[in-house]
Structures are given as structure tokens and as C-alpha cells.
Amino acid sequence: MSSLLAELCASASAAFAAEGLGPEFGIVQPSDRADLAQFQCNGALSAAKAAKTNPRAIAEKIAARLSGTGLFSDVSIAGPGFINLKLKDAFLQARLQTLADAPESALPKSGAGKRVLLDFGGPNVAKPMHVGHLRSAIIGDCLQRLFAALSWTKLSDVHLGDWGLPMGQLITELALRQPDLPYFQDADLSPYPAQSPVTMEDLEILYPEASNACKSDPIRLETARQATAELQAGRPGYRVLWQHFFKVSEIGLQREFASLGVRFDMWKGEADAAPLIPPMVENLKAAGLAVMSEGALVVPVAEDGDTKEIPPLILLKSDGAVLYGTTDLATIVERETSFDPDLVLYVVDQRQHGHFEQVFRAAKKSGLSGDALLEHVGYGTVNGTDGKPFKTRAGGVMKLFDLIAMATEEAEKRLAEQGLAADYPAEERAAIARMVGVAAIKFADLSNNRVSGYVFDLERFTRFEGKTGPYLQYAAVRIKSILRRAREEGHSLGAPVIRSEEERRLALQLLAWPETLLAAEEKRAPHYICDYVFTLAQSFSRFYAEHHILSESDAELRSARLGLCAVTLAVLEQGLSLLGIEIPERM
Numbered sequence: 001m002s003s004l005l006a007e008l009c010a011s012a013s014a015a016f017a018a019e020g021l022g023p024e025f026g027i028v029q030p031s032d033r034a035d036l037a038q039f040q041c042n043g044a045l046s047a048a049k050a051a052k053t054n055p056r057a058i059a060e061k062i063a064a065r066l067s068g069t070g071l072f073s074d075v076s077i078a079g080p081g082f083i084n085l086k087l088k089d090a091f092l093q094a095r096l097q098t099l100a101d102a103p104e105s106a107l108p109k110s111g112a113g114k115r116v117l118l119d120f121g122g123p124n125v126a127k128p129m130h131v132g133h134l135r136s137a138i139i140g141d142c143l144q145r146l147f148a149a150l151s152w153t154k155l156s157d158v159h160l161g162d163w164g165l166p167m168g169q170l171i172t173e174l175a176l177r178q179p180d181l182p183y184f185q186d187a188d189l190s191p192y193p194a195q196s197p198v199t200m201e202d203l204e205i206l207y208p209e210a211s212n213a214c215k216s217d218p219i220r221l222e223t224a225r226q227a228t229a230e231l232q233a234g235r236p237g238y239r240v241l242w243q244h245f246f247k248v249s250e251i252g253l254q255r256e257f258a259s260l261g262v263r264f265d266m267w268k269g270e271a272d273a274a275p276l277i278p279p280m281v282e283n284l285k286a287a288g289l290a291v292m293s294e295g296a297l298v299v300p301v302a303e304d305g306d307t308k309e310i311p312p313l314i315l316l317k318s319d320g321a322v323l324y325g326t327t328d329l330a331t332i333v334e335r336e337t338s339f340d341p342d343l344v345l346y347v348v349d350q351r352q353h354g355h356f357e358q359v360f361r362a363a364k365k366s367g368l369s370g371d372a373l374l375e376h377v378g379y380g381t382v383n384g385t386d387g388k389p390f391k392t393r394a395g396g397v398m399k400l401f402d403l404i405a406m407a408t409e410e411a412e413k414r415l416a417e418q419g420l421a422a423d424y425p426a427e428e429r430a431a432i433a434r435m436v437g438v439a440a441i442k443f444a445d446l447s448n449n450r451v452s453g454y455v456f457d458l459e460r461f462t463r464f465e466g467k468t469g470p471y472l473q474y475a476a477v478r479i480k481s482i483l484r485r486a487r488e489e490g491h492s493l494g495a496p497v498i499r500s501e502e503e504r505r506l507a508l509q510l511l512a513w514p515e516t517l518l519a520a521e522e523k524r525a526p527h528y529i530c531d532y533v534f535t536l537a538q539s540f541s542r543f544y545a546e547h548h549i550l551s552e553s554d555a556e557l558r559s560a561r562l563g564l565c566a567v568t569l570a571v572l573e574q575g576l577s578l579l580g581i582e583i584p585e586r587m
């Protein structure tokens with residue numbers, strides 16, 4: 001099913017072309033005045049400007065041609081030459097029927113034949129995940145669902161931070177505490193014990209200790225740097241120890257992401273690209289792209305016309321240690337060979353924009369990224385109600401489990417206030433509260449324009465009124481329950497019929513789904529989907545308020561309205577599933 005808007009644009013373009021005018025003037029958009037028209041085309045004004053003629057005269061000719069298509073119940077001209085359009089109900093009904101017959105036909109196949117790699121999540125080994133990683137996970141997950149739904153061949157990678165200074169810091173901290181462990185002896189004592197010397201809880205203590213010590217003590221910092229360089233150079237004991245850090249963290253992180261319903265196709269990290277670094281560096285040197293600067297090996301990436309200084313990408317420090325940019329560059333090489341993507345999306349904090357600018361320029365300049373388009377999909381920070389970056393009450397980093405627990409608790413309160421799920425078994429009520437809590441967090445995060453920051457306010461996010469995840473879940477559950485009762489009462493679902501303004505508005509909103517998906521894909525903008533499902537739920541609500549459905553005595557009308565309920569649910573379910581929001585069976 002093509003997008004309705006695309007079809008209208010095609011008709012208008014044909015009308016302009018038939019008048020000997022540029023088809024590019026045939027742009028149709030939803031009307032700014034929904035009370036006057038459904039769609040409008042302002043092309044006559046720009047066409048008249050280009051041809052230096054009277055816009056109204058052009059508008060009249062275009063309007064006549066559009067009337068002739070038989071699609072519209074009303075074509076009228078307003079003001080200097082705006083064309084207002086209303087579609088015939090029969091046309092809307094036919095399209096609605098196509099959607100009802102095959103809801104998946106609403107998903108444009110815009111990604112067919114194309115490969116996208118999504119790099120998101122990106123927590124760091126041994127460090128607790130913070131709310132920034134949560135944003136990356138939520139936005140990245142929505143984008144991976146969207147791209148997959150639009151027929152892209154999709155691969156996602158959590159890209160763990162596992163190859164930098166924190167690893168050396170951990171090694172030296174543990175060496176201070178347990179110097180007798182075999183990993184720290186000079187000789188290679190392979191095979192080393194299979195059992196990890198640390199648990200996730202240990203790492204959570206060791207890392208902050210180590211990091212603080214390095215901040216106040218330059219010698220500690222130097223030792224940690226040294227250990228990092230040795231690890232990267234392949235010192236056997238350190239490599240084995242590092243593997244334990246990685247495994248222990250991976251298990252913990254997988255549990256955390258799973259609790260959020262976020263899955264990755266690959267659990268790779270910076271270190272996976274490490275073996276590719278030496279040959280890559282050699283090639284860059286040989287090609288004259290990597291040069292020495294102040295003891296470090298760098299790739300200059302400044303370009304003519306830069307308005308601000310773009311510093312060179314540092315490949316190797318003077319001690320031979322590699323940096324964040326080096327592993328990112330080598331990871332590009334790895335992905336080119338293993339997946340050959342057309343597009344790579346990095347869903348990472350907006351504040352890393354400069355970093356990605358350097359990496360992408362270096363990759364392009366050296367041809368390492370082939371013909372792949374590399375794109376930083378940045379996002380803003382999450383702030384507390386005090387306007388400062390979000391922290392726990394004690395001032396620490398909020399852990400994902402705690403966050404979900406808090407949201408679930410808040411959701412429980414809301415359910416009780418609303419008298420929802422009250423007499424359900426405790427287990428089911430708890431599961432619903434959890435789904436509502438997670439939906440509240442996800443929807444709040446996704447509904448903001450991703451580049452702007454937002455205030456984390458659970459009280460607001462968990463409300464059942466307004467533009468929230470819980471409101472949408474409730475809307476979907478309500479339609480489910482109507483359809484369930486219809487089944488129980490033996491009513492059939494019929495073809496949707498449009499007889500009232502509420503039905504017409506709902507139909508138009510349903511038919512705007514494909515173009516919403518395309519826009520969300522193009523702008524990498526989950527909030528388009530949020531806006532859409534919210535408006536859809538509101539349109540349904542108005543329809544529901546104004547019409548009898550189950551209580552309608554005319555069987556034909558009832559079944560047509562049930563049909564409309566069913567399509568609405570199908571589209572709402574698609575939308576919420578793209579947002580990663582689960583819908584309870586009942587509430």
C-alpha cells in the first residue's frame with residue numbers, strides 16, 4: 001500500500017505537468033485548517049511566481065484537473081490560489097479496507113535491498129550504566145525496530161566500551177588489593193584459572209575506587225596507563241583478566257537490557273576490532289594519511305571551509321596505547337568486511353558529535369568506510385526535576401534496575417488511583433505495573449525530539465491522562481476489550497464505513513501511517529511515531545465517545561464500527577511495538 005500523501009502528490013504533479021508546469025509544484029500536504037479541508041496544495045502560488053502569471057488562474061486549471069480525477073468530493077480555491085481538497089468517503093473506505101485486510105501492507109518497503117548497522121547502547125565494562133546509556137538503548141531499539149519493519153537488512157551491535165583506560169585502572173586496582181593473583185606475575189602462567197576473580201558487585205566497587213585514585217594521584221594514573229598499554233599489547237595475564245571483566249559485565253548488562261526489552265544482534269566491543277588496528281595503522285602510514293604530531297600518530301581531518309577547528313584524530317599515543325577514535329575506526333573496517341553496510345547509525349550522546357566528526361572524516365578520507373554512509377544520531381541529556389543531570393537522591397548514578405523498580409512502583413500507585421487491574425491476581429497486576437512503568441519511561445524518552453534534553457519526571461510519565469505511554473497502553477487495551485466482548489457476544493467485524501466526521505478523521509489518521517513511518521525513518525525520529533500514535537488514540541477516543549459500538553442495535557452499523565476498531569487496534573499495535581511498548585491483555 002503506497003502512502004496516501006504520495007498518491008495525492010502524484011495526482012497533483014500530474015495535473016501541473018498536464019498544464020505544462022513543473023510537476024515539482026504538485027506538493028500536497030495535510031491542511032492547516034482541518035475544519036476547512038483535509039489536504040491542501042499551495043503549488044499554484046510558486047508556479048505562478050516562476051511563470052510570472054496570476055496564481056488564481058493556475059489554481060483554477062489545476063483544480064479542474066484534480067476534480068476530474070474522481071478522488072475528491074470537494075476541490076476549492078481559497079485566498080490567492082490555495083487549493084483545498086477533500087477526499088471522497090468511498091475512496092477513504094477502499095483504502096481503509098486494504099489496510100484492514102492486511103495491516104502489514106502499511107509498512108513501506110523503503111529499506112528493501114539495503115543494509116543498516118545500528119551501534120547503540122554502548123555501556124562500558126565495569127562501569128554502571130547511566131541514564132545516557134538508557135537513552136541510547138531506548139532510541140536505538142526503536143530505530144532498529146523501525147528499520148527492520150521497513151524491510152532493511154538490519155544488524156545491531158551494543159559496542160561495549162572495553163578497551164580504554166578504565167581497563168588499566170581496574171587491573172591496577174585489583175593488583176594493589178590482591179597482588180598474589182597469577183595475572184599480575186611477570187611470567188606467562190597460562191593456563192590461568194577459569195574462575196573469575198571478581199563478580200559484578202566487585203567491579204562496581206573497584207572501578208570508582210580506581211578512577212578516584214587516578215584523579216588524585218598522578219602515579220596511580222601513570223600505572224593505569226601503563227597497564228592499559230600492556231593489555232593492548234597483549235600481556236597474557238592481563239588479557240585473561242580482561243576477559244573475566246568482560247564476561248562478568250556482559251552477563252549483568254544483558255540482564256539489564258533484557259529487563260527493558262532491548263535486544264542486540266551482536267555483543268561486540270571496542271576490543272573486537274583490536275587485531276585490525278596494527279595493519280590499519282600501517283596502511284594509513286603508508287598512504288601518508290597518518291602522520292606524527294607531538295609524539296603521537298594522528299590523522300589530520302581538518303577541511304577547507306571548516307568554521308571551527310576540527311582537531312586531528314589520534315591513532316596512537318606516544319606509549320603506543322590506542323584511543324576511542326582508533327577502535328572506532330578499526331570497527332568501521334571490521335564492519336565493512338563482515339557486513340558491508342549501506343548505512344551505519346551511531347546512537348550516541350550529542351556531546352560526542354565532535355568525536356564522530358573526526359572518526360567519519362578519517363574513515364572517508366582513507367576510504368575505510370567504502371560507500372557506507374556513517375551517521376551520528378545524537379541525543380540530549382536527561383535532567384532531574386531540578387534541571388541538573390539526572391542522579392539518584394543520594395547523588396549517585398541511577399542504575400537501570402533501580403529505575404525500572406521506581407517506575408513500576410509509581411505505575412502501581414497510578415493503577416490503584418484509576419481503579420485499574422484492581423481485582424486481578426497479584427502476579428498479573430505486578431506484570432501490568434511493570435509493563436506500564438517501562439512504557440512510561442520509554443514513551444517519555446522517545447516522544448521528545450531526540451536532540452533536545454528532557455526532564456525526568458516519573459510522576460508525569462506514569463499518568464494515564466495526556467501524552468504518555470500508559471495513556472496509549474490503556475487506549476489499546478480498551479479497543480482489545482471491545483473486540484473481545486464483540487467476539488464473546490458473537491458479533492462479526494465488517495468493512496469499515498465512514499458516515500460521521502469522527503469516523504472520517506479517524507480514517508485519515510489511520511491512512512497517514514505509512515508516510516509517518518517514512519518521515520520517522522528519514523529523520524531517525526521516534527517522536528514522529530509517538531505523535532502519530534497519540535493523535536490516533538485521541539481520534540479513536542472521539543469516535544468512541546460519539547458512537548455506539550457494542551450497544552449499536554443496527555447490526556450492519558455495529559459490524560462496520562467494529563471493523564474500524566479492529567484496524568485502529570492493528571495500527572496502534574504496530575506503532576507501540578515499534579516504540580518497544582508492550583500492551584497488556586487487560587487492565
Ligand code: ARG
Pocket residue numbers: 119120121122123124159160161328346348
Ligand atoms: N562507550 C561509549 C560511551 O559510554 C559509547 C560508545 C558508542 N559507540 C561508538 N561506536 N563509539 O560513551
